[in-house]
Amino acid sequence: MTWLDLPADHPFGLHNLPYGVFSTGGPDGERRVGVRVGDHVLDLAACAERAGMESAVVWRGGSLDAFLAEGRPAWTAARAWLQDHLSDDAARDCVEPNLVPVGEVTMHLPFTVADYVDFYASEHHATNVGRIFRPDSEPLTPNWKHLPIGYHGRAGTVVVSGTDVVRPTGQRRPPTQEAPVFGPSVRLDIEAELGFVVGGPATGLGRRVDLDDADDHLFGVVLLNDWSARDLQAWEYVPLGPFLGKSFATTVGPWVVTTDALRAARVPLPGQDPEPLPYLRGRDGADGGPGTAYGLDVHVEVEWNGTAVSRPEYRDMYWSPVQMLTHLTVNGATIRPGDLFGSGTISGADPGTRGSFLELSWSGQEPLTLDDGSQRSFLEDGDTVTLRATAPGPDGSVVGFGECTGTVRPAV
Ligand SMILES: O=C(O)/C=C/C(=O)CC(=O)CC(=O)O
Ligand SMILES: [Ca+2]
Numbered sequence: 057m058t059w060l061d062l063p064a065d066h067p068f069g070l071h072n073l074p075y076g077v078f079s080t081g082g083p084d085g086e087r088r089v090g091v092r093v094g095d096h097v098l099d100l101a102a103c104a105e106r107a108g109m110e111s112a113v114v115w116r117g118g119s120l121d122a123f124l125a126e127g128r129p130a131w132t133a134a135r136a137w138l139q140d141h142l143s144d145d146a147a148r149d150c151v152e153p154n155l156v157p158v159g160e161v162t163m164h165l166p167f168t169v170a171d172y173v174d175f176y177a178s179e180h181h182a183t184n185v186g187r188i189f190r191p192d193s194e195p196l197t198p199n200w201k202h203l204p205i206g207y208h209g210r211a212g213t214v215v216v217s218g219t220d221v222v223r224p225t226g227q228r229r230p231p232t233q234e235a236p237v238f239g240p241s242v243r244l245d246i247e248a249e250l251g252f253v254v255g256g257p258a259t260g261l262g263r264r265v266d267l268d269d270a271d272d273h274l275f276g277v278v279l280l281n282d283w284s285a286r287d288l289q290a291w292e293y294v295p296l297g298p299f300l301g302k303s304f305a306t307t308v309g310p311w312v313v314t315t316d317a318l319r320a321a322r323v324p325l326p327g328q329d330p331e332p333l334p335y336l337r338g339r340d341g342a343d344g345g346p347g348t349a350y351g352l353d354v355h356v357e358v359e360w361n362g363t364a365v366s367r368p369e370y371r372d373m374y375w376s377p378v379q380m381l382t383h384l385t386v387n388g389a390t391i392r393p394g395d396l397f398g399s400g401t402i403s404g405a406d407p408g409t410r411g412s413f414l415e416l417s418w419s420g421q422e423p424l425t426l427d428d429g430s431q432r433s434f435l436e437d438g439d440t441v442t443l444r445a446t447a448p449g450p451d452g453s454v455v456g457f458g459e460c461t462g463t464v465r466p467a468v
């Protein structure tokens with residue numbers, strides 16, 4: 057217990073300490089790196105400077121970029137320093153003046169997104185989409201259980217929670233027609249995902265990251281909504297995969313929860329059969345615990361205009377984040393700090409755990425009823441979708457991710 061007096065079950069207690077970038081005095085205020093502590097944001101550079109910490113400089117500059125580049129030893133040291141400082145009465149003088157109530161801040165994109173990749177790591181999601189998009193084929197393609205399938209997305213349209221999403225316009229082919237039409241998407245959807253934030257030294261061209269080293273490149277985890285225009289997607293994706301149906305916006309949560317804070321949330325994967333090729337194979341954990349290719353016990357909630365419509369469980373994901381990162385570099389492609397990769401839509405076997413409206417409404421055949429009595433299959437203008445998540449922390453504590461929200465605006 058410290059002078060901060062945070063309840064033990066607070067999702068932003070000292071066991072969490074996620075990083076973000078905030079301003080006060082509105083969105084145009086100076087951007088500062090912050091750490092969420094309870095219902096406050098700690099101005100990290102100001103606090104560290106006041107404490108005479110030499111490395112405080114990495115937190116100046118209004119983004120996490122420099123800190124991400126430092127790598128695992130610096131991340132671990134910073135976490136230990138924060139935990140010490142925030143629980144030491146003697147440090148109250150440098151902490152307290154630099155705490156800003158969370159209601160007074162505007163949150164910004166926490167880091168410069170370098171390359172953005174999106175995977176497809178849920179067997180249930182891939183099976184559902186396969187059934188809906190390709191009813192005449194096997195739902196899972198022959199490669200699906202041999203490699204984590206992904207595509208390269210658009211880093212420049214990754215936006216922070218709270219940013220409006222303009223309904224995309226493009227080509228779609230109505231079901232009864234041969235020729236495409238042009239106009240606003242009429243099947244705008246979401247995808248509830250986690251995003252993994254890469255840090256540490258950039259790798260060189262031609263090098264690959266071994267599975268055992270992948271963790272050292274994983275700084276943290278954000279909530280991620282991969283907004284998807286299903287009609288644009290269905291018409292354009294053969295043969296090269298997702299393009300304009302997904303590149304118009306991807307929303308991330310404002311808080312980067314560190315992989316250090318998620319140690320207690322590691323769980324074994326649901327099971328991989330057939331066994332993957334050696335470069336993707338982890339080592340088993342002791343006593344049935346998580347191995348080196350671990351899953352994460354993160355509980356996600358999807359809310360549509362205030363109605364909770366789904367509760368995806370990240371532990372249902374087939375591929376581990378370290379397998380995704382390893383696979384991403386196996387051809388010698390470089391990674392660098394600020395790279396972001398999405399897990400893919402988080403869907404489980406239970407219909408109440410599906411992470412997209414395409415699946416929840418089964419492509420419009422089974423509309424959902426919201427609490428206000430209205431019915432929905434896909435998004436209407438003015439609709440708001442909010443993702444939330446928590447994970448178990450040490451000793452019965454809870455790790456919060458905050459919210460990842462966005463409202464749909466009419467097409468231009
Ligand atoms: O199976 C398909 O054709 C496409 C599926 C997706 O929507 C791709 C995607 O974004 C991956 C995911 O979120 O799991
Ligand atoms: Ca996706």
Ligand SMILES: [Mg+2]
Pocket residue numbers: 209281282283284302303304305306
């Ligand atoms: Mg997207």
